[in-house]
Amino acid sequence: MRTVDSYDLAQMYQTLREAVAYRGVAVIISNRPCVLDPVKIKGPALAIVNELCNACQSCMNLGCPALTWASDTFEGRHQVKIDQSLCIGCSLCAQVCTVDCIKPAAMATQ
Ligand code: SF4
Ligand code: SF4
Numbered sequence: 001m002r003t004v005d006s007y008d009l010a011q012m013y014q015t016l017r018e019a020v021a022y023r024g025v026a027v028i029i030s031n032r033p034c035v036l037d038p039v040k041i042k043g044p045a046l047a048i049v050n051e052l053c054n055a056c057q058s059c060m061n062l063g064c065p066a067l068t069w070a071s072d073t074f075e076g077r078h079q080v081k082i083d084q085s086l087c088i089g090c091s092l093c094a095q096v097c098t099v100d101c102i103k104p105a106a107m108a109t110q
Pocket of ligand 2: 048052053054055056057058059060079080096097098099100101102
């Protein structure tokens with residue numbers, strides 16, 4: 001049995017790989033609440049530093065409703081922006097960003 005932080009992508013992927021490889025019953029307990037319970041997990045909203053976003057779309061693959069396409073483009077692809085009113089600050093998008101351009105809103109301008 002393993003207990004993991006479900007908002008720590010690297011830890012979660014590693015734990016899932018180990019559980020799949022384990023011969024027998026594997027139990028994983030998430031010690032963080034569901035994303036649909038924002039009152040309990042809401043952190044400061046994040047924002048994207050526009051000048052650094054290369055529109056790779058890695059963050060968009062998460063399916064987070066707070067992430068939307070911006071009107072600006074980079075090499076023909078739409079850059080991304082964060083709807084501050086929907087962002088619960090889970091940090092998953094920042095963990096998958098290829099250029100580390102997703103920051104606490106106070107540090108970035110959209
Ligand atoms: S931190 Fe990123 S993934 Fe999490 S809610 Fe905000 S925009 Fe979505
Ligand atoms: S992962 Fe980062 S660089 Fe890629 S589209 Fe999202 S904000 Fe832009």
